[in-house]
Amino acid sequence: MKIITILIILISGISAVQAQTLEDYFRVAAKNNPGLQAKYKDFEAALQKIPQVSSLPDPTFSFGYFISPVETRVGPQRAKFSLSQMFPWFGTLEAQADAASLMADAKYQTFLNARNRLYFSVSEAYYPLVELKQLKAIEQKNIDILQSYKTIANSKFKNGNSPMTDVLRADIMLKEAQTNLGILNNREKPLLVAFNNLLNRDENETVIVQDSLLVETLPENFRRDSLLTNNPLLDALDLKRKASEANEIAAQKQGLPNVGFGLDYAIVGKRTDMDVADNGKNILMPMVSMSIPIFRKKYRAAEKEAQLTQEKYSYQKEETINSLTSGYESVWFQIQQQKDLIGLYKEQIRETEQTLNLLFSAYGNSGKDFEEVLRMQQQLLKYEKMKATAETQYQTALAKLNYITAKTY
Numbered sequence: 001m002k003i004i005t006i007l008i009i010l011i012s013g014i015s016a017v018q019a020q021t022l023e024d025y026f027r028v029a030a031k032n033n034p035g036l037q038a039k040y041k042d043f044e045a046a047l048q049k050i051p052q053v054s055s056l057p058d059p060t061f062s063f064g065y066f067i068s069p070v071e072t073r074v075g076p077q078r079a080k081f082s083l084s085q086m087f088p089w090f091g092t093l094e095a096q097a098d099a100a101s102l103m104a105d106a107k108y109q110t111f112l113n114a115r116n117r118l119y120f121s122v123s124e125a126y127y128p129l130v131e132l133k134q135l136k137a138i139e140q141k142n143i144d145i146l147q148s149y150k151t152i153a154n155s156k157f158k159n160g161n162s163p164m165t166d167v168l169r170a171d172i173m174l175k176e177a178q179t180n181l182g183i184l185n186n187r188e189k190p191l192l193v194a195f196n197n198l199l200n201r202d203e204n205e206t207v208i209v210q211d212s213l214l215v216e217t218l219p220e221n222f223r224r225d226s227l228l229t230n231n232p233l234l235d236a237l238d239l240k241r242k243a244s245e246a247n248e249i250a251a252q253k254q255g256l257p258n259v260g261f262g263l264d265y266a267i268v269g270k271r272t273d274m275d276v277a278d279n280g281k282n283i284l285m286p287m288v289s290m291s292i293p294i295f296r297k298k299y300r301a302a303e304k305e306a307q308l309t310q311e312k313y314s315y316q317k318e319e320t321i322n323s324l325t326s327g328y329e330s331v332w333f334q335i336q337q338q339k340d341l342i343g344l345y346k347e348q349i350r351e352t353e354q355t356l357n358l359l360f361s362a363y364g365n366s367g368k369d370f371e372e373v374l375r376m377q378q379q380l381l382k383y384e385k386m387k388a389t390a391e392t393q394y395q396t397a398l399a400k401l402n403y404i405t406a407k408t409y
Contacts, residue, residue, distance in 0.1 A: 021210075025199060029198055035114070036115055046103055056085065056088075060262075063082075074280065074281050082262060084260050084261065091253055095253055096250045098243075102242045109236035118198070123395070124400075127399070134388040134391075139180050173377075213394070227404065230406060233406075234321065241313040245310060247309070251305075255293050255303075261288060264285040265282065324404055327400075338394035346387065
């Protein structure tokens with residue numbers, strides 16, 4: 001029974017590993033990537049700014065002791081206590097809290113953009129691994145074919161139906177293919193390390209990739225309507241501009257008087273030389289104070305700073321819109337270009353396979369034109385590799401389009 005349970009667990013674990021998709025890796029990266037975590041901490045830190053700017057200033061408490069008591073009608077003053085609280089002008093704290101809250105929201109949008117950028121980076125590192133897997137399979141298939149060609153050429157040479165040069169040509173191309181496969185195997189390590197580093201996990205962790213890439217037909221202006229809608233880059237700039245507007249209001253409020261309320265309490269000793277009414281009665285005195293903001297230069301400068309900052313964010317948004325629009329057109333061209341190339345390579349592969357079959361049949365009958373058979377085989381290998389590369393570039397371009405249009409997963 002225990003053995004069966006262990007087998008079930010192992011099979012479940014294997015299935016879980018094999019079931020990993022690119023979206024699964026997105027989730028792992030979003031959870032583990034230190035750069036993305038730093039962006040989120042930046043947002044959390046910005047939230048802590050809100051209670052700092054929306055709270056009243058600390059009250060002031062003071063104590064004074066009269067070394068030489070001040071004589072009053074009801075007795076000498078021995079000591080004095082004061083407690084006061086300043087209150088900013090109406091709406092000042094609210095404006096400052098609004099500015100801090102909007103900036104925190106902007107930080108969150110920056111975090112969302114960083115997450116989307118991370119997803120693109122993961123895709124950019126994932127698709128070359130799929131391409132490498134395809135290239136290795138193509139090269140291994142080429143090696144198997146060349147080995148069979150060499151065997152056939154050697155057999156024909158022994159039977160006197162073809163020259164030794166056919167065997168040597170096949171052997172030369174076979175060694176080249178084996179070397180190419182070795183290079184592809186060596187290329188895998190740095191790609192795996194780069195991918196696992198994005199996920200912030202051990203660089204030797206196994207990465208399961210799909211066998212092939214699906215190229216789908218996309219409608220014209222695919223996701224174009226999402227380019228400028230709910231885009232974190234643009235939303236962050238809008239929120240920063242609104243925060244600057246709140247800062248401008250706060251600067252105006254700060255240029256108005258602050259009002260303070262307080263109490264003074266004086267301890268009075270009793271008179272011993274005579275008896276008077278309220279002899280030795282302590283003194284309680286309510287206090288009202290007001291700041292006088294007569295030095296206006298700093299307040300005007302703060303307002304002007306907020307206004308200029310608003311203009312800055314407006315210009316940045318305009319520039320970002322231009323950049324996103326240009327980026328979309330460029331990426332859309334790349335997608336269409338690679339799609340056309342994939343269609344071309346598919347047709348070339350089909351026709352090359354037909355030609356190769358005819359040439360190989362002719363060689364089997366006559367023992368001639370073996371060099372043309374090998375040349376056509378390498379042409380087929382070239383088209384298959386180019387198709388695999390075009391599929392990778394297509395998917396990478398599509399991933400970039402998803403990033404600039406802020407696709408959510």
